[in-house]
Amino acid sequence: MSRFIINGGNELHGSVKIQGAKNAVLPLFAASILTEDKVIIENVPNLIDVHNMSQILMALGVEVVRYGNLAEISATKLKSHEIHNKLAKELRSSIFLLGSILARQQYAKVAYPGGCDIGLRPIDIHIKGLRELNVRIVERAGYIYCDATKMHGAEINLDYPSVGATENVMLAAVRAKGNTIIRNAACEPEILDLQNFLNAMGAKISGAGTSTIKIEGVEVLNGTTYQAMPDRIVAGTFAIAVAMAGGEVKLTSARAGDLNSLLSKLNKTSCHIAFDNDTITIKAKENRYAVENIATQPYPGFPTDLQAPMMALQAVSDGICIMTENVFENRFRHVNELKKMGADITTHGRTAVIKGVPRLTGSEVDAQDLRGGAALVLAGLNAQGTTTINDIFHIDRGYENLEGALKSIGADITRVQ
Numbered sequence: 001m002s003r004f005i006i007n008g009g010n011e012l013h014g015s016v017k018i019q020g021a022k023n024a025v026l027p028l029f030a031a032s033i034l035t036e037d038k039v040i041i042e043n044v045p046n047l048i049d050v051h052n053m054s055q056i057l058m059a060l061g062v063e064v065v066r067y068g069n070l071a072e073i074s075a076t077k078l079k080s081h082e083i084h085n086k087l088a089k090e091l092r093s094s095i096f097l098l099g100s101i102l103a104r105q106q107y108a109k110v111a112y113p114g115g116c117d118i119g120l121r122p123i124d125i126h127i128k129g130l131r132e133l134n135v136r137i138v139e140r141a142g143y144i145y146c147d148a149t150k151m152h153g154a155e156i157n158l159d160y161p162s163v164g165a166t167e168n169v170m171l172a173a174v175r176a177k178g179n180t181i182i183r184n185a186a187c188e189p190e191i192l193d194l195q196n197f198l199n200a201m202g203a204k205i206s207g208a209g210t211s212t213i214k215i216e217g218v219e220v221l222n223g224t225t226y227q228a229m230p231d232r233i234v235a236g237t238f239a240i241a242v243a244m245a246g247g248e249v250k251l252t253s254a255r256a257g258d259l260n261s262l263l264s265k266l267n268k269t270s271c272h273i274a275f276d277n278d279t280i281t282i283k284a285k286e287n288r289y290a291v292e293n294i295a296t297q298p299y300p301g302f303p304t305d306l307q308a309p310m311m312a313l314q315a316v317s318d319g320i321c322i323m324t325e326n327v328f329e330n331r332f333r334h335v336n337e338l339k340k341m342g343a344d345i346t347t348h349g350r351t352a353v354i355k356g357v358p359r360l361t362g363s364e365v366d367a368q369d370l371r372g373g374a375a376l377v378l379a380g381l382n383a384q385g386t387t388t389i390n391d392i393f394h395i396d397r398g399y400e401n402l403e404g405a406l407k408s409i410g411a412d413i414t415r416v417q
């Protein structure tokens with residue numbers, strides 16, 4: 001299994017282009033099957049999750065051709081409406097294909113995606129929202145059987161602003177008869193990217209980015225060419241890397257507006273930050289101070305996907321940070337790995353108390369999940385000595401060529417097969 005070897009202590013200087021957003025591109029791929037025309041999506045990162053989504057689409061009879069960071073998707077010959085167990089388990093976020101398969105095929109049979117490293121990941125909110133669109137759903141023997149022959153628009157109140165459930169309902173409703181209103185919708189920027197993409201295909205959606213989304217059902221959607229938004233979590237990860245390693249780095253193709261909750265905290269405690277419409281410049285301050293309280297929330301609150309990288313920073317910040325993970329129930333699996341590197345962290349349920357130490361110590365650690373693995377890379381950049389990170393396939397799910405980008409700005413990091 002591949003691993004990273006990092007010799008800590010190098011400052012980071014230079015510029016990094018931020019990749020396209022994994023969590024925008026995955027729903028855009030799902031939305032691409034809503035038309036029989038060819039769709040071109042630009043700024044597609046080369047990631048394991050995107051590859052798995054492509055495999056699932058091709059198993060449905062969709063043509064997916066990749067040219068570097070561009071994808072051409074043609075669902076002219078969409079022939080199946082089934083997502084089998086193996087594929088659904090490999091990419092649990094394939095569940096929001098359910099909405100687009102129903103909109104196009106009227107029927108769907110999708111294996112339960114099941115839980116993952118960070119939690120049980122139930123889909124009750126997805127199911128409830130689709131049922132409110134009058135989709136008939138039977139759950140049997142690990143599969144979800146759906147009949148959308150009588151699907152129609154509806155007023156839907158989500159019990160929780162679930163990102164995936166919001167996307168699933170949007171994808172089903174966009175071609176449903178009548179109008180749909182989604183209340184308590186997720187407000188993440190990736191939802192707005194999906195709205196912009198669907199409207200470029202001829203949909204009539206408004207309100208994405210707020211908690212109320214309005215969808216006017218249309219008969220037909222057309223092909224389009226669309227550039228996916230930059231990955232705010234990858235940009236945030238690099239910003240935290242600079243805070244931990246020191247130096248000054250310009251993040252290009254990065255939208256500061258998507259990262260207000262992180263950048264405001266970094267600005268107060270560890271970095272000087274400047275930005276314009278598509279770059280963010282991060283300059284580490286001499287001293288790093290703890291952020292006293294961090295609680296993850298749905299957007300625009302502090303993002304759960306940056307909880308682990310931020311914990312690594314707090315582990316080497318002067319003072320005490322109380323961090324609460326409100327979104328997922330099992331997202332502290334990086335704590336024990338950080339403690340192997342000398343971090344002083346105690347957890348009580350969903351709360352972690354982090355007492356900053358001056359510097360971490362290189363060690364052999366294991367990535368447990370995507371963002372926790374990224375946190376260990378950041379810790380290695382700061383640590384005294386050499387850090388070996390095993391199971392880096394987790395990291396490759398969401399970060400394109402992480403070691404190459406870090407090396408280009410001065411980090412001493414090597415991938416070893």
Ligand code: EPZ
Nearest residue numbers: 023093121122123124125126161162163164165305327328
């Ligand atoms: C999306 O996951 C992202 N994934 C996650 O990113 C991200 O952490 C999450 O949104 C929150 O921002 C993609 O977009 C592919 P949710 P999703 O539905 O849609 C509970 C990463 O690292 N819930 O908003 O699954 C759920 O268990 C990944 O890139 C239900 O109870 O997130 C969780 O506790 C990790 N029932 C909370 O809601 C449901 O039907 C938030 O989940 C759905 C969700």
